[in-house]
Amino acid sequence: MKLTREQVLSYRVAAQGLYRDATRTDRLAVLDFGVQDSAGEQARLAFDARLSKPPAAEAFGPGKPLALVWSLRGAPHVHRRAGLDALAGALYPLSEQDAAGRLNETGPSVARAGISALDQYAIAVRELRAAVRAPTGKGAVSTAVSRAIPPVMLRDCRPCKAKHISDSAMRAPSLAAGLELVPDTAPPVLQRRPGARVPTRPDRDALRELALRYLTLLGPATPADVAGYLGARRADLMQVWPEELVEVSVDGRRAWLPGAQQDDVAGAQPAELVRLLGGFDPFLQARDRDLIVPDKAAQKALWPVLGRPGALFVDGEVVGTWRPKSSGRKLTVQVEAFAPLPASVWTSVAAEAERVGAVRGATDVSVTRAQ
Structure with a gap:
């Protein structure tokens, strides 16, 4: 199946709801894979671009159907609260190399520590959860966790002139620790998600579903594209690569798309907006x-x-x-x-x-x- 660039972009416009045919924030298709937030407004801007009316000022947060968490690539994203346990399993490291990458470590640094990257990740999950029993500022969480983890996991911080857990080691495991971010707080405030399930291993089915959602909303795409978005290793992602895909050519570039979307992309109309x-x-x-x-x-x-x-x-x-x-x-x-x-x-x-x-x-x- 040969597709043009124009067909693909037109398909993505429709798939992502940019025609503003939605009336409820929690039903937006882009929440199937998360909406990145920054400066307290980027997620709201993304919602507004897709809703018939501007979103409510408090569109997400504790007690609401949508939650703000550190998730994909360690960045703050808004997701449906009901799907956070599955997402935590989907983003749990699949291998030692994957864990090192998520912690922003290298093989040599992990070897020097004498604790595997997977074990370091699990330790961070445990201690992050223990440190947050009520809404707590990031600095206080960092201090508490730094006192609890093995000293070899601490990193020199020039601005602080001290050693503490790295930013990556706080962000990447926080979702698995059952934590969410309180919106519009700077520095960030973390709190526990009520009823959160704490995973101890990756959920491969959930990861496969997450990859499928990317391919549906931002496809056709390659495994490298999907891995880059998820912050995962391509080699690990290929172990759970969806089977229900078709190979297409986009202006000569090989890519993959869910088979169910073939007719939509082939019949995509030029966007007018x-x-x-x-x-x-x-x-x-x-x-x-x-x-x-x-x-x-x-x-x-x-x-x-x-x-x-x-x-x-x-x-x-x-x-x-x-x-x-x-x-x-x-x-x-x-x-x-x-x-x-x-x-x-x-x-x-x-x-x-x-x-x-x-x-x-x-x-x-x-x-x-x-x-």
């Missing part, structure tokens, strides 16, 4: 960046090392970037288009900026164009 996507929007999280934005200069603008902007998304293409600038309740959306755009698009951009303002709680919203 304007959105201001947040910098960590699920659409931009696909690992095949050359497919999303072929132009190298545009890639550098969209995915810089620091300070990621949002994307101006028009009819299925990233055509520029945007950044918010706030002063009290006033919001200015600064847009830099890669090329001249028609007046009708700028009219839609102004409407989208108003929605961004609603998400951020602004009452005065304006749009400026970068020269």
Whole structure:
């Protein structure tokens, strides 16, 4: 099956619900694999891009159907609370090398410690859970865990001028420890998830299902694409690679797609919409960046090392970037288009900026164009 880039992008737009045909946040398709959050607003921006009305200010958190946790690649993501136990099993290391990677360790550093990476991971899970019995700030959790773990697991921290558990060793095992993050807290505050099941081994069926969800929402894709998104080793992922896939060619590149989605991608219609996507929007999280934005200069603008902007998304293409600038309740959306755009698009951009303002709680919203 041969597909064009345009077919694939149009399929992803529809699969991810960017036509705004959803009315409930917890039913958004992108929550099937998680929505990354940053600065307390990226997840809400992703929800807004897909909902008929802006999301509620408190869309997720303790006691709500959605929860914020450190999950994929150790980054904060919003997931459905009901699926967190399965997700914890899906992200549990599948091998010694996988555990070392999740802990940001190397073979030599693990050998010097004299404790296997899998054992270090299990120790971190146990001590993280023991340290959090009530809502507790990250610093206090780090101090308590650092006192409890073997000294060989401590790492030098120049800013702190002390030794403590590494950031990776706190983030990666926290979901397995049954912990969640309290939204809009800085530094982060962690608390226990009521009724959380603490896994002691990987759940291969759950991992296979998670890979299938990526392929459904960001496919067609390769095993390397999926492994990169999950923060897993490709070699481990291939042990649970879904069987119900078809191989396709996307402008000459081999990729895989769930067989059930063949008709949808083949019949995908060109997208007609304007959105201001947040910098960590699920659409931009696909690992095949050359497919999303072929132009190298545009890639550098969209995915810089620091300070990621949002994307101006028009009819299925990233055509520029945007950044918010706030002063009290006033919001200015600064847009830099890669090329001249028609007046009708700028009219839609102004409407989208108003929605961004609603998400951020602004009452005065304006749009400026970068020269």
